[in-house]
Structures are given as C-alpha cells and as structure tokens.
Amino acid sequence: MSGFVTLVGAGPGDPGLLTLKGREALGEAQVVVFDRLVSQEILNLIPADAERIDVGKEASHHKVPQDQINRILLEKALEGKRVVRLKGGDPFLFGRGGEELELLREHGVPFAEVPGITSAIAAPAYGGIPVTHRDYCSSVHIITGHARAGKALEIDFEALVRTGGTLVFLMGVSALPHITRGLLEAGMAPETPAAMVENGTTPMQRRLDATLATLTERAAEMGIHSPAVIVVGKVCALAEGFCWLDRLPLRGKRILVTRPKERAGTLSRKLRALGAEVTEYPCIETVPILPNPPLERELEAISGYEWLCLTSPAGVRYLWEALERLGKDARALGGVKLAAIGSGTAGALAEHGLRADFVPPVYDAAHLGQGLGALATGRVLILRAREGSQALTQALEAAHVSYTDCPTYETVYENPHSEALVKALDTFDFVTFTSASTVKGFVASVGQDVDFSRITGLCIGSQTAREAARHHIPTLVAEAATIDALTELACRAAPMCPPLRTGNGSFPEPEKWMKARDFPDYS
Ligand code: SAH
Numbered sequence: 001m002s003g004f005v006t007l008v009g010a011g012p013g014d015p016g017l018l019t020l021k022g023r024e025a026l027g028e029a030q031v032v033v034f035d036r037l038v039s040q041e042i043l044n045l046i047p048a049d050a051e052r053i054d055v056g057k058e059a060s061h062h063k064v065p066q067d068q069i070n071r072i073l074l075e076k077a078l079e080g081k082r083v084v085r086l087k088g089g090d091p092f093l094f095g096r097g098g099e100e101l102e103l104l105r106e107h108g109v110p111f112a113e114v115p116g117i118t119s120a121i122a123a124p125a126y127g128g129i130p131v132t133h134r135d136y137c138s139s140v141h142i143i144t145g146h147a148r149a150g151k152a153l154e155i156d157f158e159a160l161v162r163t164g165g166t167l168v169f170l171m172g173v174s175a176l177p178h179i180t181r182g183l184l185e186a187g188m189a190p191e192t193p194a195a196m197v198e199n200g201t202t203p204m205q206r207r208l209d210a211t212l213a214t215l216t217e218r219a220a221e222m223g224i225h226s227p228a229v230i231v232v233g234k235v236c237a238l239a240e241g242f243c244w245l246d247r248l249p250l251r252g253k254r255i256l257v258t259r260p261k262e263r264a265g266t267l268s269r270k271l272r273a274l275g276a277e278v279t280e281y282p283c284i285e286t287v288p289i290l291p292n293p294p295l296e297r298e299l300e301a302i303s304g305y306e307w308l309c310l311t312s313p314a315g316v317r318y319l320w321e322a323l324e325r326l327g328k329d330a331r332a333l334g335g336v337k338l339a340a341i342g343s344g345t346a347g348a349l350a351e352h353g354l355r356a357d358f359v360p361p362v363y364d365a366a367h368l369g370q371g372l373g374a375l376a377t378g379r380v381l382i383l384r385a386r387e388g389s390q391a392l393t394q395a396l397e398a399a400h401v402s403y404t405d406c407p408t409y410e411t412v413y414e415n416p417h418s419e420a421l422v423k424a425l426d427t428f429d430f431v432t433f434t435s436a437s438t439v440k441g442f443v444a445s446v447g448q449d450v451d452f453s454r455i456t457g458l459c460i461g462s463q464t465a466r467e468a469a470r471h472h473i474p475t476l477v478a479e480a481a482t483i484d485a486l487t488e489l490a491c492r493a494a495p496m497c498p499p500l501r502t503g504n505g506s507f508p509e510p511e512k513w514m515k516a517r518d519f520p521d522y523s
Helices: 019-026 066-078 097-106 119-126 159-162 175-186 215-222 232-244 264-273 294-302 311-325 342-349 365-377 388-399 420-426 436-446 463-470 484-498 508-517
Strands: 004-009 033-034 051-054 081-087 109-115 138-145 166-170 192-198 206-211 228-233 254-260 278-289 307-310 337-338 382-386 402-413 429-432 456-459 475-477
Touching: 004 066, 004 097, 004 463, 019 081, 019 109, 033 264, 033 436, 066 081, 066 097, 066 342, 081 215, 097 109, 119 166, 119 192, 138 159, 159 175, 159 436, 175 215, 192 215, 192 232, 206 215, 228 232, 232 342, 254 264, 254 436, 264 278, 264 484, 278 311, 278 436, 294 311, 294 402, 307 311, 307 342, 307 365, 311 342, 311 382, 311 402, 337 342, 337 365, 337 484, 365 388, 388 402, 402 436, 420 436, 429 436, 429 463, 429 484, 456 463, 456 484, 463 475, 475 484
Parallel strands: 004 081, 004 109, 033 051, 033 081, 138 166, 254 278, 254 429, 307 337, 307 382, 382 402, 429 456, 456 475
Antiparallel strands: 166 228, 192 206, 192 228, 278 402
C-alpha cells in the first residue's frame, strides 16, 4: 500500500507562524524530510518515533541534491509511510515544491500541500513594512535574485519598474549590486525607498533602511547575509513608524531559561512574545520516590489529617500517581483541606477539579507555613521534595502545629556540565531562576568554578535569590512569585543592559523603550 506525502510550509522562522494544519500533519508524520531554514521549535514538534531526514546541511557541504530528495520522498511513500516534507516559508514559492511532486505524481503516490507563510511577506511585515498600501502601490511582485547555474540573472527590470508596485527579491543578497543597478538603469528613481530584512521573524532579525541608490553600499557596511529579503518601493518608508518588533521591550535580549525538564515553556513563550531570544536550559528534573510505602501509608490514613499541603505542581502529579497505585481517586481527599504554595500548584489541583482552601499571599515556603500555622487546628500532611525548605516546617513548629513531612519526589540535577553553555555565558543578558533548585541545578551543571559575576539572575522570589547569592550570582527579584512578575522584571531590567547585540541601526533609545514596555499586554 502506498503512503502519503504532505508538503508543509514551515513559515519564515518564528515558530508561531506554522499553520495549524501544518502542525497537525507534523504530529501525525512517520517520516519528516526537512530543510535548513526550519526552526528548532518546529522540529521539536516531530513525534519522537518518527524518522527525521535532514536534507539541508549546507554548512558541512552535504546538502542533498534535489533529485535525491525527490527519490527519498518517493521511496518512503512506497514503504507505506506518512511522509511530511517540511520546507521554509511556502513550499510553492521558490521552494521547488512543484518539482518534488512531479515524481510522486508519476508513480501515483497521493499527496497534499499545506501552504506556509512566506518570508516574502512576513519578513517585511516583521520589519514594519506592509508590502502593499493603497496610498503607495497597487501591486506587489516577488522575484528571485538567484540565477540558474552558469546563467545570468533573467530579470526584466524595465517591466518591473513600469508596474510601480512593491518589489520583493528573494535569494538576492549576492546579486544585490546587479539588482540595484538593473533597476536604476531601467529608470527607477535613485531616491526610491528600499530596505532589507535579514533573518526575518527570528530574534536575530535586522532591518536596513536605505534608498535604491544607497542600498548596496549600506548592506555591505552592515554585513547583511542570507537569508534576507530585499524590498524596493515607497512602502519601505513606512517601516520607521511601523517597526513594532523593534519596540518590544525585550528586543535584542538573550535570555537563558533554566527550568525543570518536564515543565511547559510558559515563561519562554512570554519572553519570546516580548521580543527576547530565549535559550532553554533544562537543568533539574523531578523523579518520584518509588516504591514509597510511607507515602501510601499516609494516604491510606488521610482522614486523620486536617490539611494536605502541596508545594509544587510536581507534588500534585506524584500525589495523583500514588492515589492511582492505591486504586483511589479524588474522593480519597474528600474530607481534607488543601493548601497550595502558589498559583501554579493551585492550578495543578484545579486540573483535578479541586480548589485550594489556602494559598499564601506571598508564594513561598515561609508564608505557606505561617498561614497554615494560623489556620490549622488539626494535623498537616506535607507532600513535597525530599530536600524541601525548612522554612515551612519551622513555621509550623513555631505555631505548635503537628505535621508529617512525607518525601514524595526527588530533584535530580540534570544537564551535565555543559562546556558550550559556559563559553556562551557572557552572551546572555539574563538567566531566569524560578526556584532555588533551578539555581542549584544550573550551578551543578555549569560548574562551581565559573565566574558568575558576569551574568544577571532574574529570580522569582527571595528564597531563590538567596540561593543565587550563595553562588555570587548578581540578582534581581520579581515583585511577586509569578511567571508574569518575572517577565515584568525582565522588561524593567532590559534597559539596564547595553542595547542591541544584533546591531540594528534603527533601535529606539532606552527612554522610548521603557515607554514601549506598556505597549504589549503581558499581564
Ligand atoms: N519558500 C520560501 C523561500 C525560499 S527561497 C518562502 O516562501 O519564504 C530562500 C530565500 O527566502 C532566501 O534567500 C531569502 O531571500 C528568503 N528567506 C527565507 N527565510 C527568510 C527569513 N527568515 N528572513 C528573510 N528572508 C528569508
């Protein structure tokens, strides 16, 4: 039986620009054949058991020739596999998507195409350039600047100039002098606004504003490289007013997000939406303590407790796993009151249909202990990590509340000493820490001997900051122990860093930047 091939457009770089249909196809793929320009986040959506074939390793000069790609698609489909051919931008726009379908059609292999967001429109858009605007043009033209091997560029510059429309050139970086000369010789005004957007829609995006006469020289000065789009036309003059990306408060900032391996990347997502270039560095992992007869004993005897106290979403997860092992469900907790350290843990309880009876105003162990100390008249069962903070139990003891501290899981410091990270540590503006254990995990993995005075740690709370201070990491502390407050802290701290590692000439001044902070809704 023959399989099925879906050509999927991965979009121009920003992983958020993959279509829903593209993501669906990817999630069901058994084989994925992908190109160089597809982002890592999108590649992460490929099912773990799917075969991945990288046909775009240009750096090592192993780029797979087109006819071989066509044969790979055919072969895998004839094996009966669901194949996704993942391509940058839109597969049918200078993407050779048509060529890849020809062989499949000859062999009667069924296929489909999922269009993608093309860089020809999205890269200008992220640079603040709408490719059409009623006041300036009535057409847009997308042209390749790539000549077939051994041939000269085949562009009818006179015809293009006559249209008066916006001109977008793809694959045009090396032919830039030919393109600008061609347009000038065909009579286009030298002062016509022109722009280039390099690495469009990615955190490394740079835009160059110029005129047709100055574009080539300015591109050489700025060292613009492929991938970049060239835009020529009056709409380019709108960029300065519309360059929304450059106004994002974390634009140009590189942030290392240390986090537990299994936690969803909410923080990363928020930071990226505010313009940051985020690198995730999972360095701790929680593992349940198994077998765990004491935990099972306490759960069997839960009716003897007044309160059940949870200090992390992981604790909630392992509680549920333990209940399941005992053949129980949420009803086992029927008579007991629930305390959660913060909104994340309360949220994890809510997923099981349970509302926390107590969440302290400040999300840390000390406040949890003080609050429970005042409320509890009976016994408290604490389910948490083996090495949990003493602040909780000390507060309960001070209030003469009797408790059982039952180790439920362990924190393992993951991600062995990473040389690559240590080398790149200077290039990060911030490192985020969402718990004291992420600090411990980070230090354990990069090594004690590293000079941490060069980084700035953004800490979710005072306990986390204290742990960071123990390792001489300069820190800033969020106003509340929430992901939103941590994100806000990054925005407030951003103007303190030297701006713009990406070197974009048109970057706003810090004062404007601070105002721009109010622009997106990150609450
Ligand atoms: N099918 C793709 C284009 C493939 S041709 C699409 O629809 O986007 C490759 C060219 O696309 C590059 O030379 C460059 O001109 C452009 N390109 C691709 N990704 C880009 C990006 N992120 N920023 C700017 N240009 C990009």
